[in-house]
Amino acid sequence: GNSVTQMEGPVTLSEEAFLTINCTYTATGYPSLFWYVQYPGEGLQLLLKATKADDKGSNKGFEATYRKETTSFHLEKGSVQVSDSAVYFCAPMDTGRRALTFGSGTRLQVQP
Amino acid sequence: NAGVTQTPKFQVLKTGQSMTLQCAQDMNHNSMYWYRQDPGMGLRLIYYSASEGTTDKGEVPNGYNVSRLNKREFSLRLESAAPSQTSVYFCASSGPMNTEAFFGQGTRLTVV
Numbered sequence: 001g002n003s004v005t006q007m008e009g010p011v012t013l014s015e016e017a018f019l020t021i022n023c024t025y026t027a028t029g030y031p032s033l034f035w036y037v038q039y040p041g042e043g044l045q046l047l048l049k050a051t052k053a054d055d056k057g058s059n060k061g062f063e064a065t066y067r068k069e070t071t072s073f074h075l076e077k078g079s080v081q082v083s084d085s086a087v088y089f090c091a092p093m094d095t096g097r098r099a100l101t102f103g104s105g106t107r108l109q110v111q112p
Numbered sequence: 113n114a115g116v117t118q119t120p121k122f123q124v125l126k127t128g129q130s131m132t133l134q135c136a137q138d139m140n141h142n143s144m145y146w147y148r149q150d151p152g153m154g155l156r157l158i159y160y161s162a163s164e165g166t167t168d169k170g171e172v173p174n175g176y177n178v179s180r181l182n183k184r185e186f187s188l189r190l191e192s193a194a195p196s197q198t199s200v201y202f203c204a205s206s207g208p209m210n211t212e213a214f215f216g217q218g219t220r221l222t223v224v
Contacts, residue, residue: 102154
């Protein structure tokens with residue numbers, strides 16, 4: 001099955017700093033890739049996705065590009081806000097089970 | 113639009129007790145999932161159901177059973193709760209391949 005490696009957190013940044021959260025994965029074939037975000041006390045919400053190589057997913061200023069050669073899907077944002085403080089999960093789709101495989105999550109803390 | 117609804121939100125059980133976690137979705141999705149979330153481990157798949165009438169084991173099925181009662185509902189049962197099952201449980205559903213999964217708000221279960 002799939003596996004995911006995410007950079008360990010917490011990542012602490014000042015407001016307006018540049019964010020990168022690294023994600024690499026192993027999978028059979030070329031799965032769709034997702035980033036989910038979890039705000040304190042809530043369930044997971046889709047942040048962005050990419051379904052094929054070289055696709056770029058984007059939402060709310062966040063971006064990630066499907067890199068088939070390096071099996072990576074790094075999350076970036078040019079200028080973070082305090083409201084971006086949350087836990088971020090990288091998740092490839094297991095094409096056999098049609099279920100998401102999650103990384104351990106990266107906690108982002110943005111300070112004013 | 114309710115999306116995915118889980119009940120209860122919180123539960124405390126004594127070791128050996130049984131209980132059923134309920135999940136319902138109103139998006140006419142074929143696929144439904146149960147995950148557990150533990151600190152530092154991301155979300156791990158317990159069971160999934162690709163369609164009404166079918167269920168399959170995920171990564172960590174031991175100690176759990178599931179029922180896909182109809183297209184809307186997918187329940188998770190703990191027959192004899194153990195402290196190792198203390199966790200936050202999330203139900204999710206998804207539609208066609210490559211589309212996002214929608215998550216419920218979670219059930220925080222403590223087994224003492």
